[in-house]
Amino acid sequence: MLTKKKRSNIVYGLLALFFSLVLFFNANGSNFQNSIATSEVHEETAQDIPVSIEYDSDEYYIQGYEDTVDVTLSGANRVQLNAEANEETRNFDVVADLSDLGEGTHDVPLEVENLSNSVDASVEPDTLTVTIEKKATRNFQIDTQEFEDKLQDGFELDETSVSPQEVEVTSGEETMEEISRIAIVSDIETINEDISDTFSLQAVDENGEELPASLSPQTANVQLEVSAPDKEVNLSPTQTGDAAEGISDFDFQLSENSATITGAQHLLDEVDSLEVPVDVTDVTEPTTRDVNVEVPSQLSSDVNAVSVNITPEFENSEPEETNDNTEETGDTQTPSDADNDNAAADGNDEQNSEMNTVESSSVEEETNTTEEDQEQTAESQETQETQEEAQETQSSVDEQIDAQENEEETER
Numbered sequence: 001m002l003t004k005k006k007r008s009n010i011v012y013g014l015l016a017l018f019f020s021l022v023l024f025f026n027a028n029g030s031n032f033q034n035s036i037a038t039s040e041v042h043e044e045t046a047q048d049i050p051v052s053i054e055y056d057s058d059e060y061y062i063q064g065y066e067d068t069v070d071v072t073l074s075g076a077n078r079v080q081l082n083a084e085a086n087e088e089t090r091n092f093d094v095v096a097d098l099s100d101l102g103e104g105t106h107d108v109p110l111e112v113e114n115l116s117n118s119v120d121a122s123v124e125p126d127t128l129t130v131t132i133e134k135k136a137t138r139n140f141q142i143d144t145q146e147f148e149d150k151l152q153d154g155f156e157l158d159e160t161s162v163s164p165q166e167v168e169v170t171s172g173e174e175t176m177e178e179i180s181r182i183a184i185v186s187d188i189e190t191i192n193e194d195i196s197d198t199f200s201l202q203a204v205d206e207n208g209e210e211l212p213a214s215l216s217p218q219t220a221n222v223q224l225e226v227s228a229p230d231k232e233v234n235l236s237p238t239q240t241g242d243a244a245e246g247i248s249d250f251d252f253q254l255s256e257n258s259a260t261i262t263g264a265q266h267l268l269d270e271v272d273s274l275e276v277p278v279d280v281t282d283v284t285e286p287t288t289r290d291v292n293v294e295v296p297s298q299l300s301s302d303v304n305a306v307s308v309n310i311t312p313e314f315e316n317s318e319p320e321e322t323n324d325n326t327e328e329t330g331d332t333q334t335p336s337d338a339d340n341d342n343a344a345a346d347g348n349d350e351q352n353s354e355m356n357t358v359e360s361s362s363v364e365e366e367t368n369t370t371e372e373d374q375e376q377t378a379e380s381q382e383t384q385e386t387q388e389e390a391q392e393t394q395s396s397v398d399e400q401i402d403a404q405e406n407e408e409e410t411e412r
Contacts, residue, residue, distance in 0.1 A: 042074065042075060042076070044072075044073045044081055046071045046085050046090070049068060049071050050067060050068055051096055051110065051128060052093050052094065052096070053096045054096070054097045054098060054099055055099060057135075060132050060134065061133050061134070061136070062098065062132050063171075063212035066125075066128070069123050069125060070124045071092075071112065071124075072124070073120070073121050074121075075118050075120060081118075083116075084116060091114045092114050092116075093114055094123060095111050095112075095113050103134060104131070105131045105132075106129070106132065107128070107129050108127060108128045108129075109127050109128075110128055131172075133175065134172060134173045135170065135172065135173075136170070137169065137170045138168075138179075139168055139169070140166060140179070140181065140182045141165060141181075142165060142167065142182050143182060144160050146183060147160070147195075150188060150189065151190075151191050151226065152191060152228070152263075153264040153265075154228055154266070154267075154268075155191065155192055155226050155228040156227050156228070157225075158225045159224070162221070162223075166182075167215050168216045169182070169203055170213065170216075171203070172212075178205045179203045179204070179205065180204060180206040181203075181204060182202070182203055183204045183208070184199045184222060186199050191226060192263070192298070192300075193300075194223075194224060194225050194226060195223065196221075197221070199219060199220060199222055200218060201215050201219060203215065228263060229265045229268055230260050230261065233272060234258050234272075234273045234274075235256060235258060235259055235273065235274055235293060237275075237308060238278065240278065240280070241281035242280075242281055243280055247283075247314055248315045249312075250283070250312055252310060255306045255308070259293065259302055260301070260302045261295065261299050262301075263299035263300065264298065267298055270296075271299070274295060274301065276293055276306060276308065277291065277294065278308050278310060283312055285312065289307070290307055290308075291305065291307075
């Protein structure tokens with residue numbers, strides 16, 4: 001039988017074991033939960049990562065490879081994963097080591113270096129196909145034939161200036177033998193005006209296909225001066241729009257009546273004049289407007305707009321006849337009016353009557369003279385004599401009036 005003391009020791013031992021287990025699970029339970037929580041894996045894709053190639057650049061020239069790849073990153077540490085995915089904070093590089101390879105075409109495995117231990121990476125594609133050649137360097141003149149081929153029909157290239165005139169080309173020995181010329185890269189389809197611009201350069205073969213090569217410099221400044229046939233044509237105003245009521249026609253006066261057009265000869269042959277469309281809507285009085293000249297496509301003109309004076313012509317507007325009769329009669333009546341005023345002031349009815357008689361006689365003579373002038377306009381000499389007689393009659397009337405005034409003063 002167990003003694004009381006032994007039973008107590010067993011109980012104490014069991015209690016100690018129990019508390020030991022409780023403490024153990026309590027201490028390791030949080031770590032277990034953390035391990036479960038951190039088992040989630042995150043992924044990020046870094047695109048267009050440049051490939052760093054290690055080779056002897058003094059002896060070899062390499063070509064035919066893709067210079068960027070995509071890298072898929074994965075890891076449980078979200079912070080470190082984002083740091084590697086971000087271009088500004090990443091530490092890793094994608095490297096292709098060609099150091100132990102010679103001339104020819106090779107498939108080289110790609111490796112990711114300097115990547116954080118908490119992040120894994122996979123590269124797509126995971127190999128690089130590259131051609132290794134012996135390095136060669138030559139100078140080439142820049143070819144401008146492309147611009148001459150793009151001249152519009154009828155245009156001529158007067159002067160061409162390229163700076164620099166030649167470039168240094170570096171490539172493989174075999175590729176260098178295939179280079180035919182250094183071409184200017186341009187998206188210009190047709191040249192019909194002077195050009196001054198900077199263009200990219202590329203090495204091409206005899207078929208115009210681009211070849212792998214390094215150029216120094218990679219661009220050139222090009223200045224072209226071109227000329228073309230020209231022709232002088234008339235500017236022809238044409239009426240557009242609706243005329244206002246009561247207006248039968250319009251008179252157009254242009255600030256320029258001709259223009260010089262430039263372009264291909266076959267296009268010039270088809271043009272005899274340029275239209276100037278003048279809108280007469282709401283024009284009811286003399287108006288001046290600036291109007292664009294219509295120039296056919298692929299042609300240019302030294303006059304693109306003109307000023308047009310627009311004068312409306314109204315219906316039933318005939319020139320009024322010159323009323324010489326009225327003017328002459330008015331001149332004759334002037335001294336009569338002065339005489340009547342004097343006679344009224346003096347109160348002499350008899351003299352007033354005589355003056356009126358003389359005045360009527362003078363007016364009749366002048367009226368007859370005017371009628372004779374109108375009937376005998378073709379006989380200039382007789383008209384002149386009639387006018388002289390009228391003047392003499394007027395002078396006689398003036399003398400009679402002066403005599404009467406003198407007699408009145410004497411009587412007084």
